[in-house]
Amino acid sequence: MQNNTTTLxxxxxxxxxxxxRPLVQAFFSDxxxxxSASFLIIILLAAVFAxxxxxxxxxxxxxxxxxxQPFSSGQAINRQVDPPVAEERFFILGTDHLGRDLLTRLxxxxxxxxxxxxxxxxxxxxxxxxxxxxxxxxRGVLDDIIMRAVxxxxxxxxxxLALMVLxxxxxxxxxxxxxxxxxxxxxYCRVTRxxxxxxxxxxxxxxARAIGCSDRRIIARHIVPNLxxxxxxxxxxxxxxxxxxxxxxxxxxxxxxxxxSSWGLMLAQGRQYIVTAWWVVVVPGTAIFLTAxxxxxxxxxMRAVSDPLQRWRWMKATKEAKEAGVHF
Amino acid sequence: xxxxxxRRVAHSFFIILGLMALLFLAINVxxxxxxxxxxxxxxxxxxxxxxxxxxxxxxLYVRFGDFLWDMFQxxxxxxxxxxxxxxxxxxDRLPNTAVLAAVxxxxxxxxxxxxxxxxxxxxxxxxxxxxxxxxxxxxxxEFWLGLMLILVLAVQFDLLPTSGFHGLGPGGWxxxxxxxxxITPRIIGRNAQITRATMIEEMxxxxxxxxxxxxxxxxxxxxxxxxxxxxxxIVTLMGDELAGLMNGATVTExxxxxxxxxxxxIDAISxxxxxxVTASVFVVALAVMVINLTVDLFYTWLDPRVAYK
Numbered sequence: 001m002q003n004n005t006t007t008l009x010x011x012x013x014x015x016x017x018x019x020x021r022p023l024v025q026a027f028f029s030d031x032x033x034x035x036s037a038s039f040l041i042i043i044l045l046a047a048v049f050a051x052x053x054x055x056x057x058x059x060x061x062x063x064x065x066x067x068x069q070p071f072s073s074g075q076a077i078n079r080q081v082d083p084p085v086a087e088e089r090f091f092i093l094g095t096d097h098l099g100r101d102l103l104t105r106l107x108x109x110x111x112x113x114x115x116x117x118x119x120x121x122x123x124x125x126x127x128x129x130x131x132x133x134x135x136x137x138x139r140g141v142l143d144d145i146i147m148r149a150v151x152x153x154x155x156x157x158x159x160x161l162a163l164m165v166l167x168x169x170x171x172x173x174x175x176x177x178x179x180x181x182x183x184x185x186x187x188y189c190r191v192t193r194x195x196x197x198x199x200x201x202x203x204x205x206x207x208a209r210a211i212g213c214s215d216r217r218i219i220a221r222h223i224v225p226n227l228x229x230x231x232x233x234x235x236x237x238x239x240x241x242x243x244x245x246x247x248x249x250x251x252x253x254x255x256x257x258x259x260x261s262s263w264g265l266m267l268a269q270g271r272q273y274i275v276t277a278w279w280v281v282v283v284p285g286t287a288i289f290l291t292a293x294x295x296x297x298x299x300x301x302m303r304a305v306s307d308p309l310q311r312w313r314w315m316k317a318t319k320e321a322k323e324a325g326v327h328f
Numbered sequence: 329x330x331x332x333x334x335r336r337v338a339h340s341f342f343i344i345l346g347l348m349a350l351l352f353l354a355i356n357v358x359x360x361x362x363x364x365x366x367x368x369x370x371x372x373x374x375x376x377x378x379x380x381x382x383x384x385x386x387x388l389y390v391r392f393g394d395f396l397w398d399m400f401q402x403x404x405x406x407x408x409x410x411x412x413x414x415x416x417x418x419x420d421r422l423p424n425t426a427v428l429a430a431v432x433x434x435x436x437x438x439x440x441x442x443x444x445x446x447x448x449x450x451x452x453x454x455x456x457x458x459x460x461x462x463x464x465x466x467x468x469x470e471f472w473l474g475l476m477l478i479l480v481l482a483v484q485f486d487l488l489p490t491s492g493f494h495g496l497g498p499g500g501w502x503x504x505x506x507x508x509x510x511i512t513p514r515i516i517g518r519n520a521q522i523t524r525a526t527m528i529e530e531m532x533x534x535x536x537x538x539x540x541x542x543x544x545x546x547x548x549x550x551x552x553x554x555x556x557x558x559x560x561x562i563v564t565l566m567g568d569e570l571a572g573l574m575n576g577a578t579v580t581e582x583x584x585x586x587x588x589x590x591x592x593x594i595d596a597i598s599x600x601x602x603x604x605v606t607a608s609v610f611v612v613a614l615a616v617m618v619i620n621l622t623v624d625l626f627y628t629w630l631d632p633r634v635a636y637k
Contacts, residue, residue: 032460151343152343152346152347152350155343155347155571155613155616155617155620156347156613156616157571157572157574157612157616158572159572159578159590160593160609160612163578163593163594163597164351164354164609165354167597167605168354168355240467244467244469247469247471248469248470248471248579251469251471251579252578252579252582252594253598254597264469267469267471267472267475271475274475274478274479274483275479275483278479281472281475281476281479282476285469285472285475285476288469288472289464289467289468289469289472290467292467292468292469293463293464293467296463296466296467297460297463300463
């Protein structure tokens with residue numbers, strides 16, 4: 001590639017230039033991506049620092065203040081102090097059927113929802129990465145077995161598989177993660193195997209082997225780094241999927257169980273009051289929707305900028321590119 | 329082609345066999361079938377009675393053999409709750425799920441022209457709108473959309489019944505609208521996305537430049553060249569969607585009380601009705617296999633280069 005003619009010689013430069021430096025620039029020039037990323041950061045910070053970011057206690061019931069509308073306030077009894085004192089409280093998103101502050105519960109529920117989504121991706125990603133490496137690098141019988149297993153698991157609808165697993169193991173936070181591990185590893189496995197199959201034929205792998213690298217070192221130092229971008233891209237799009245699935249499972253009663261709470265469970269509990277208190281259903285639903293949407297939009301941006309064929313659409317022309325005479 | 333189909337059917341057959349074996353092992357080895365049948369707080373006598381009645385005191389391999397043999401005969405046992413053949417129950421529900429799936433699927437195809445519209449000018453106004461809207465609709469939790477539709481269309485404006493089922497005949501059409509409206513947006517969104525993405529990808533290929541260079545109108549390029557080449561991905565995705573719907577749009581069926589397979593499965597799981605669970609899993613898996621086979625056949629028709637040997 002290096003000793004090409006001068007006109008072609010500029011191309012790699014231009015690609016590197018568009019890729020590395022202006023990534024930040026490309027990010028900030030795309031309004032929608034900036035909005036969704038900021039929203040995600042807010043959600044994540046709020047969830048991580050829930051005890052400080054939420055106004056009240058998620059379990060604090062004020063039975064006299066049931067089903068208060070959003071933006072209303074009422075006389076609550078503070079039981080933290082002895083003797084309890086009455087105090088004026090403002091409920092920006094209203095209260096639920098037990099008089100608990102909806103915003104607080106939303107933040108605490110978000111903790112569970114987002115961590116289920118992220119942990120599910122992490123566990124299934126690691127399993128898929130491992131099996132994909134084994135199948136792609138070592139080939140042979142193991143490859144056949146793993147790929148047949150992928151076929152079997154791929155042919156079962158996600159919800160069916162999830163219900164089967166939760167039916168047998170019983171619903172709980174850990175078991176939902178197990179569901180995602182069992183039901184979502186195939187995608188990572190397939191992608192990993194595909195990339196590994198093409199990488200292992202490349203000269204740099206041969207070179208590494210020639211200087212005496214062990215298989216383990218080749219995989220860890222030469223193959224896995226090349227897998228990070230494709231896998232991260234899938235992961236970003238899988239998180240919202242997991243969040244939606246978790247909320248569905250919790251809604252059906254097979255997911256998170258009280259006293260833990262997630263957005264899906266909040267919705268399920270609010271469902272029976274939908275006619276009298278719409279906000280107990282609208283608020284958690286909107287939270288799920290906006291979070292999933294932000295993850296999706298951010299994930300698709302990631303996919304676009306990591307794809308050389310699509311990248312230019314999202315990048316502003318750089319100085320180097322302009323000098324090279326490349327027009328967008 | 330014929331040989332390929334025979335191999336493919338045999339392959340599917342083994343996949344179903346594998347799946348059912350997994351289900352059996354999961355129930356009998358990972359879980360405790362007695363606990364699944366009677367619940368946790370049963371007395372010792374009740375547990376013994378259940379063991380006796382369902383032959384759970386026999387060795388595992390004997391039960392596995394029986395399970396497979398019964399499955400081959402299409403016998404899943406009687407529903408524990410209703411004392412009806414589990415198979416009958418599943419086949420009773422199948423048409424309801426199929427009709428709902430067909431309606432949602434048909435309207436979902438609207439996503440294809442939307443995706444084409446977006447692909448015409450990447451990053452143009454139409455593209456941006458379709459792109460954002462399609463991500464919006466796939467990010468909406470289905471059950472929440474269902475509840476919102478009930479709240480607005482059924483409760484607030486009283487236009488449609490909140491839930492229920494009045495047969496698949498002319499009297500029941502009102503009841504299918506809300507469930508269908510709940511499922512369809514997601515399918516439209518995914519169809520639009522895949523159509524847009526594959527068409528943009530295809531449009532970067534050289535045959536498109538050739539077609540344009542020889543003076544073909546843009547529409548002709550899009551419809552007779554690009555769309556044809558993008559069709560394989562679109563059909564694959566639509567097959568996937570249909571397969572997902574076979575599981576019954578479970579949540580939607582529950583919210584609207586639509587008596588389909590998904591609701592049957594959930595009810596059976598809650599009632600610990602093991603034969604019905606097994607039978608519905610089997611039928612869903614069978615339906616998914618049939619859909620996958622059909623998609624494979626579509627490939628050869630769409631793209632003559634795909635030759636199965």
